Amino acid sequence: MDGIVLAGTASGVGKTVATLAVCRAFERAGRTVATAKAGPDFIDPSHHAAVTGRPSRTLDPWLSGDDGMLGNYWRGAGDVCLVEGMMGLYDGDVSTARVAATLDLPVVLVVDANTGMESVAATALGFREYAARTPSEVDVVGVVANRAHGGRHEAGIREALPDGLQYFGRIPPREDLSIPERHLGLHWGGESPVPADALDAAAEHVDVAGLREVARPPPRPGPDVAPPPSSGPTRKRVAVARDDAFRFVYPATLERLRERATVVPFAPADGDDLPDCDGVYLPGGYPENHAAALSGGPALDTLADRAADGLPVLGECGGLMALAESLAVAGETHEMAGVLPADVEMTDRPQALDHVELRARSGALTTRSGGTVRGHEFHYSRAAVAGDARFAFDVVRGHGVDGEHDGLTEHRTLGTYAHVHADSGAFDRFVDSL
Incomplete structure (x- = not known):
């Protein structure tokens, strides 16, 4: 090619x-x-x-x-x-x-x-x-x-x-x-x-x-370019939010999840409830444009209950915002899932735009203790976190939630401002944790 x-x-x-x-x-x-x-x-x-x-x-x-x-x-x-x-x-x-x-x-x-x-x-x-x-x-x-x-x-x-x-x-x-x-x-x-x-x-x-x-072809990659699955395909079901509020998904990520588990798409902003699943992935997107629909729909309430029971949930950027206590948009505050101890506010200026590198403070849904993961952040929101909030990552490069940390965590839920790619191995670890 x-x-x-x-x-x-x-x-x-x-x-x-x-x-x-x-x-x-x-x-x-x-x-x-x-x-x-x-x-x-x-x-x-x-x-x-x-x-x-x-x-x-x-x-x-x-x-x-x-x-x-x-x-x-x-x-x-x-x-x-x-x-x-x-x-x-x-x-x-x-x-x-x-x-x-x-x-x-x-x-x-x-x-x-x-x-x-x-x-x-x-x-x-x-x-x-x-x-x-x-x-x-x-x-x-x-x-x-x-x-x-x-x-x-x-x-x-x-x-x-x-x-x-x-x-x-x-x-x-x-x-x-x-x-x-x-x-x-x-x-x-x-x-x-x-x-x-x-x-x-x-x-x-x-x-x-x-x-x-x-036009000319690039060289062919070596045989070990994809992260090997830890234990091959599983019978786990991963619910993935896919609607206008949660659009930012790399094709390789969905492909990797489908290789390891059954992907069950659902549309929280369109009124879908959380389907039966063993784990949830909330990608980034535009929850701020659909905050009222998300707040009024059934999915976030169900997600809060399931997360409290220990269901693994991974949210990236917009997913982090949906997992927070509230989301303020143009002077109006909307109740979100309330899983993570943060109140998010939309801003007129970008708060972060960079490639990022995160180091795990302890074992996380996506990274082993002490391991690093690379990603990208770009958001027009800031999160005010509670004093007892727990973070999964220290920021090596980038901004994260507060300039020093990223990855708010509660129960078995992880919310980051960083988007990561399947090549990082993060989604393999997520599936292995289910």
Whole structure:
């Protein structure tokens, strides 16, 4: 499966829309397209999946390690894999450049050409030359010009590109080629998809043949890239919240849970009660947008009773918020499950955005005593915790709940602000604890 990385020169240049247009162009050419996202993001992959109908893979060396990242790439299925970058190409210690170099994939720059022609070529040349100053070998092969008109505008960009940088087409400046934004990023792919006719129109201006020629496959991963199950498949039932309040789940996590247990989805924000199960996983998402429905539904009350009886419950970010005593949104306070001794309040500014590393203070649902787990946090909420609150983790990197600790724990319930990937082994330990 040959691959290409579509990387931005900066955040906000239109990487996601460009990636979707290139997906559509390959599909119109009769190719089966797999997609992936560099970094820990959940939202951009939802747009990929809305266009291709297949899960979009997470490629993040911090979450998975290099071998795990290669394994996630090869779990996709298609003729070509389009990898959308994060931020600008070289930004961050876990950067798109590092992902591209580890996978040995060519990089196509998405450049905002709205107000430039020759400057687009100068920008691309600078990005290619900068690669020689980095420890990673980054192969910048050309550009896709976002928000570029045809005619003189397009010709000016194409003609200014030096030898070794190829012009792979443009994304026209259309109002319907946009995705609304809110806190935590773009709207979800299922709620605000880019119109199909707009993607069809944009796909006409993409050089599929040129992209296909430069695409190449990464190396195959070693034989031991996935965390081995401790005891193989079980007969346990894991209830997983799956609705608009709990959207942030990596495909590899669900796949890993299904390999080890029976996954029983339920929709707390839509009025579902907690099903019969041996454990519960509440992923992140937008519980703040559905706080009234969660508070008025039966699932959180049942969850509180079952948690008090010792049912293992794992909540990540939005799941932590739902497990708290209360959730305050826009001046209105909603009663939550009350399992964890915290009152959560939504804020106007992000409280944390980083890759994180946590060290277990004692044995936890997801990590052995003294063990570490890596993840990611991004939230617009803060938790005021009771004085006798117990934490499962010390923060090595990141913010966690209070800057020093993460993983509120009560009974056999664990709530963290950190999202972790299946490659961490955390979900294997969770299943083994059931």
